[in-house]
Amino acid sequence: MKIVLAYSGGLDTSVALHWLKERYDAEIIAFCADIGQIESLDTIEERALRTGASKVYVEPLADPFLKDFALPALQAHARYENKYLMAAPLSRPLIARRMVEIAHAEGADAVAHGATGKGNDQVRFFTSTTALDSGLRVLAPVVDWPLTTRESEFAYAREHGIEVPVTRDNPYSIDTNIWGTSIECGELDDIGRPPPARAWQLTADPGSAPDRPERVTIGFEAGTPVALDGERLTLTELVRRLNSVAARHGVGRVDIVESRIVGFKSRGIYEAPAATALMAAHEELEALVLDRETLHHKQSLAPRYAELVYYGYWFSDLRRALDGFVSSLQAAVTGDITLELYKGSLTVVARQSPNSRYSGPLATYEAGDTFDHRAGAAFAYVWSLPLARP
Template sequence: MKIVLAYSGGLDTSVALRWLIDRYDAEVYAYCADIGQQESLDGIERKAKETGAVGVLVEDLRETFLTDYVWPALLANAAYDRQYLLAAPMSRPLICARMISYARSVGADAIAHGATGKGNDQVRFAGGAAALAPDLTLLTPLLEWDLTSRQDEIRYAADHGIPVDAVADKPYSVDTNIWGSSIECGVLDDIAAPPPEEIYLMTRDPDRTGVGSQEITVGFTAGVPTSVDGERMSPVALVERLNAVAGRHGVGRIDLLENRVVGFKTRGVYESPAGTVLHRAHRELESVVLDRDTLHTAETLGQRYGQLIYDGLWFSPLRTALDGFFAAAQEPVTGSVTLRLGHGRIDVVRRSTPNSLYDRHFASYESDDQFEHLAGAGFSYAFTMPMRIRGLARRRDQDTVGS
């Protein structure tokens, strides 16, 4: 049997690699996607082979991740539970697709991942496998083995000589990529406990940044970020620049009690410095160029888009169809927004676009006001007619009862 495992080199997948070999007497191939993780991937191929992998593929997918997954979500302003910018959920369909491609190339019978039965990732990998490779067996080692806790996995790794970073007194589950970090478990399971500063990887303490405020200008073309401070940049360079600048000012932390796909609430602490800046700038530019109906409809559909990503339905027809709406709606979203960053805050300084729908001659209350005020009074009369008729009817009912 040949199995391709989505491999990060972390605790779960390191243990899973060795466990799959022993459990299925299989040849296990490790697939590792470089999506801009905070942890170094140096030596990951060697580590996988020392753990027993017969083959290892490491791919640099940072550019693909941003252009094909993050940017479409940004066009939709997609955020789960209105806050989470979905760094981990957006990476799963990409990892799944590339893992399946690797499985085809080596003639694998099965693919495997390191998600748990309580988490969301099992659904995301299952969704990708169902859409792209329903003929391959999908294995979930963490549901099959008798290791019931992270401490058990740490002991298993020690017994089998598998090097891992997790230790019993700091058992956080950490997932990072170029778009953000996700931290769970440990003391964070107590929702009354503040997150310890040591867990943060991408942002400084907003109260102890040691620097003053800083202005930064982000440019967009049809909704896609293309420049920082007037310098056109590749997606990877742009996000890395914003991560460094915003992270230095403590921007991008979220402590969220979220609603998991499997039905219960869980606490996650997230960082997305660049994402927080880009979402704020993008929304501000939209506010200038989109008409009211399009803007409000986009807000509703964007919430749905975020839920589709979170729920592991990236490959669904609905998500593809929504891309069509957002691509059309974003055509005029070209221009720049200047923001001031400081001590965890973002303030809007300037908005500039050739497609502005703002006209000061109508918005102003000065002498050059061009709005027809009498027309406005007539509009208000007609617009409130349903409430007026209802009010008159209520008054007649009250008079009838009184008589």
């Protein structure tokens, strides 16, 4: 048997690699997607081979991750439960897609992941793999093995000489990529307490952030961020640079009790400095260039798009159809938005677009007002007729 394992080098996937090899007498091919994690991947291939992998793929995928997954979600303004920008959920279909491709190339019988049975990711990996190749088995060793606690996983790792980076002094489950970071478990399970300072991975404490605000101008062309403070950058370069600037000011923190796919609520904290700034800027630019009815309809679809991402339905017909609608509107989304970053907050302070629908002479109440006030009064009469009682 041959299995492709989504391998991060953390506790679960390190133990899973060895356990799968023993349990199925299988050849394990480890796959690690480099999508801008804060963790170093310099030794991950060596560690996977030492743990028992027959082959290791470590691939730089930050560019396609941003272009094919994060950017469509940005343009759709997808926030799960109006807060979470979903860096981890957006990465799962990319990882699943590449695992399926590797499985086909290597003649593998199954793919595997390190997600738990009560987590969201086990659903996302299963749905994505099924959509791409329903003939592949999807193995979830963390669900199947008898290691019911993290202590038992540590014991297994010690027994088999498996090197793992997680310690009891760092109890968090952390997932990072270029679009953001998610942190769960440990003290965070106590929803009556604020997150410990050590739990945050990317962002400065807003209270300790610089005492002077900083302004950044984000340039968009057809809905895609292309420039920062007038300098043209690739999407990946722009996100990296904006992450650094926004994180320095404590921007992008979220603490949420969310509704998991499997039915119960859990507490997680998330950091998405660049994504938060880009979302605010893109929303502001769309508000400037889209007509009222189109804008309001698009806003109504954003929660549904976010649900599809969160639920693991990236490869669904509905998500593709919503992408068609969203992308059809992006040609007009060109211009510059200036944000002010200050101690965890961001504020739009300037906006401009060649496609702006804003008219100063129509909007002003000062000299130069071109609005026909008598027509407005007549409009109010007609508009109110559905509410009039005979």
